[in-house]
Amino acid sequence: MSCIYLDNAATTALSPGVLDAMMPYLTRVYGNPSSQHAAGRESRAAIERARSRVEQALSVRSGRIFFTSGGTEADNWAVLGGARAMAHRGRHIITSAIEHHAVLAAAHRLEREGCTVTFLPVDDRGLVSVEAVREAVRPDTALISVMMANNEVGTLQPIREIGELAREQGILMHTDGVQALGNLPIDLSELPVDLLSLSGHKINGPKGVGALYVGKGAALEALLLGGAQERGQRAGTENVPAIVGMGEAVVQITADIDARTAHIEALRNFLLEEIRARIPRVRLNGHPEKRLPGILNLCVEGIRGEALLPALDLKGLAASSGAACTAGSPDPSHVLLAMGLSREQALASLRFSLGEDNTAREMQAAARILEEVVAQLRTF
Numbered sequence: 001m002s003c004i005y006l007d008n009a010a011t012t013a014l015s016p017g018v019l020d021a022m023m024p025y026l027t028r029v030y031g032n033p034s035s036q037h038a039a040g041r042e043s044r045a046a047i048e049r050a051r052s053r054v055e056q057a058l059s060v061r062s063g064r065i066f067f068t069s070g071g072t073e074a075d076n077w078a079v080l081g082g083a084r085a086m087a088h089r090g091r092h093i094i095t096s097a098i099e100h101h102a103v104l105a106a107a108h109r110l111e112r113e114g115c116t117v118t119f120l121p122v123d124d125r126g127l128v129s130v131e132a133v134r135e136a137v138r139p140d141t142a143l144i145s146v147m148m149a150n151n152e153v154g155t156l157q158p159i160r161e162i163g164e165l166a167r168e169q170g171i172l173m174h175t176d177g178v179q180a181l182g183n184l185p186i187d188l189s190e191l192p193v194d195l196l197s198l199s200g201h202k203i204n205g206p207k208g209v210g211a212l213y214v215g216k217g218a219a220l221e222a223l224l225l226g227g228a229q230e231r232g233q234r235a236g237t238e239n240v241p242a243i244v245g246m247g248e249a250v251v252q253i254t255a256d257i258d259a260r261t262a263h264i265e266a267l268r269n270f271l272l273e274e275i276r277a278r279i280p281r282v283r284l285n286g287h288p289e290k291r292l293p294g295i296l297n298l299c300v301e302g303i304r305g306e307a308l309l310p311a312l313d314l315k316g317l318a319a320s321s322g323a324a325c326t327a328g329s330p331d332p333s334h335v336l337l338a339m340g341l342s343r344e345q346a347l348a349s350l351r352f353s354l355g356e357d358n359t360a361r362e363m364q365a366a367a368r369i370l371e372e373v374v375a376q377l378r379t380f
């Protein structure tokens with residue numbers, strides 16, 4: 001790609017090592033993992049190897065990782081399957097206003113099925129308060145779903161505290177860890193969560209694969225029916241190459257997490273300095289400290305926001321207005337609105353999300369491009 005790619009929260013480049021790991025399963029090894037012959041057994045063994053690699057990277061006991069078609073399916077499964085399996089306890093769900101749409105839409109589906117959902121507010125930095133969770137808990141609360149790290153502004157949530165609260169009360173605890181993986185150390189042997197969603201393509205793995213961690217004893221109904229795959233919990237012939245790629249991607253991204261995040265964070269801070277030095281009236285959206293290393297969400301005051309991204313794109317700079325899945329629609333980000341930004345401010349905001357391949361030169365060039373585009377848009 002010849003553009004400056006600062007949209008790694010939307011998706012990342014496939015790592016060459018991941019492609020190498022996948023290649024045999026896109027070509028020579030094509031047996032159905034459920035088949036009772038050598039070709040099938042070879043595919044089956046590859047899946048189980050990938051599973052143990054993910055389990056080891058997250059300090060999970062064997063058999064607690066279930067592969068899915070991505071982060072969306074993992075989120076849908078956790079929320080719908082978790083709430084349905086906990087219906088004996090009650091039909092009240094707690095989540096936050098800034099979740100990914102894969103969680104929010106599933107929560108809205110549960111409302112249509114007769115559940116009551118509390119959508120917790122956030123403060124102006126995008127933080128959910130543990131006290132607010134405590135106050136929202138009712139005797140019939142079945143499930144709490146709060147994300148580890150927000151994909152638009154990067155704010156990190158107090159998952160340990162919320163999880164402890166859930167555990168005390170016997171409430172099922174789900175967290176969307178899609179953006180957290182590779183950016184924060186995740187040790188599931190000591191983190192009090194029951195369900196955790198992951199995605200392959202946000203960590204230099206392939207698209208169309210993800211995973212759900214299901215803690216021992218966690219209640220969960222299956223969503224996909226009609227086969228014994230994934231120990232009867234998720235029917236459908238497995239995407240073997242993608243699962244192998246996911247295993248390799250998780251190992252790679254968690255291997256040198258400190259060096260990787262330090263590099264990305266330094267680049268992000270440099271980008272912010274460069275922007276601030278060139279462009280007046282730019283505000284940081286999100287938490288000043290408790291945030292992902294690679295995300296820089298900015299509000300550029302006094303511009304028509306709709307014109308911003310297309311203008312950057314024309315100059316070869318790939319950024320985002322927030323969630324990629326709502327791009328193209330004129331709706332302002334639900335995350336920024338929940339943080340108290342006005343419609344105009346939310347529309348005049350943009351997200352840069354960095355990856356490990358970005359360079360300091362690119363940060364300078366990106367700041368220069370943004371300066372030109374903002375100067376144009378502000379004269380209108």
Ligand SMILES: *Cc1c(COP(=O)(O)O)cnc(C)c1O
Pocket residue numbers: 009010069070071072073075100102147149150151176178179199200201202208209210
């Ligand atoms: C990308 C993303 C998802 C969805 O994952 P897919 O694999 O694209 O379906 C879910 N949650 C968060 C926080 C994300 O960033």
